[in-house]
């Protein structure tokens with residue numbers, strides 16, 4: 560008879576470094592909810608939780624696809640009409656050297672797949688600090704060390720070029736640029752993009768340009784794609800339906816691989832291999848890509864207007880609140896206010912949930928310069944909710960650190 564003694568199955572040691580602070584705070588929220596309190600959620604960047612709706616013509620396209628029987632597996636790189644629409648989008652973004660495009664289950668999968676296709680054990684990849692935590696999680700999953708470069712708060716959270724130069728090692732294979740940025744809301748200037756592209760050229764780096772928020776620019780300018788600025792440099796530009804098109808639950812993202820054909824062919828073969836290994840992205844939802852990229856864009860006017868008002872409210876609050884300062888976000892729907900407090904921002908955020916029932920994410924969950932403290936606020940909620948939440952944050956700062 561086999562022994563019935565149970566032995567604990569341990570998770571891979573690599574996972575010790577996988578953190579996702581945005582969702583890791585949920586246990587405190589559960590505690591508060593069990594006590595019957597309603598949480599004000601300024602922590603998760605899902606527009607559908609608030610007064611934003613997926614454009615109806617996208618829903619119609621997916622519904623039609625399902626009714627038309629598009630419910631089996633799709634081709635691994637994506638359905639042809641979606642790939643065509645993404646090529647068109649690449650052209651509109653000024654990317655003249657696109658070599659290939661492919662559809663994934665959200666940008667989350669694009670990131671996982673493109674990093675996995677590039678990096679060998681011992682390689683490193685430059686990621687911003689603060690960063691969107693998926694990048695460090697994927698690198699940890701692959702057993703790779705983190706190599707972070709600073710975003711400079713004193714320069715509107717632009718990447719700190721001198722730090723990037725310092726951090727490039729003989730094993731550095733690429734650099735991640737999140738533009739517009741999560742968690743800071745900053746948008747890269749053209750000279751900055753040119754300077755980063757030049758470093759990539761000199762050191763033979765692949766640029767991962769996460770532009771998932773590229774249509775959510777709040778101040779009238781447009782998002783410049785680094786792939787457009789540097790057509791000769793290998794770049795994978797990430798985009799998707801989750802943010803610009805308000806459909807995060809559909810899990811649709813894509814990658815645009817650009818650069819000189821001779822330089823990126825082998826890398827593309829690696830990407831295609833991984834695309835085949837995971838069969839395909841969600842099939843009926845891919846029919847929304849053409850509808851999104853080539854159909855009416857009217858919803859964006861309303862989305863940007865709401866976000867602009869909510870951003871302004873956030874910045875006004877930060878300016879008028881003792882111990883708080885904030886670089887005004889120029890894109891996406893995140894602000895990253897700095898807080899001058901004598902304890903860790905993780906403690907502050909935990910107490911904010913438990914005492915005031917407001918959820919934000921601590922700056923240390925994204926990485927930040929030692930000694931500085933921040934929190935990330937998602938300004939998707941309506942003005943009334945934001946006003947209540949910010950008043951509660953102000954109160955806790957006053958009560959705890961008067």
Ligand SMILES: Cc1ncc(COP(=O)(O)O)c(C=O)c1O
Nearest residue numbers: 665666667691741771799801812
């Ligand atoms: C910068 C950034 N990249 C990627 C993602 C993931 O996007 P998706 O929903 O397409 O997986 C997010 C989601 O919040 C994000 O903020």
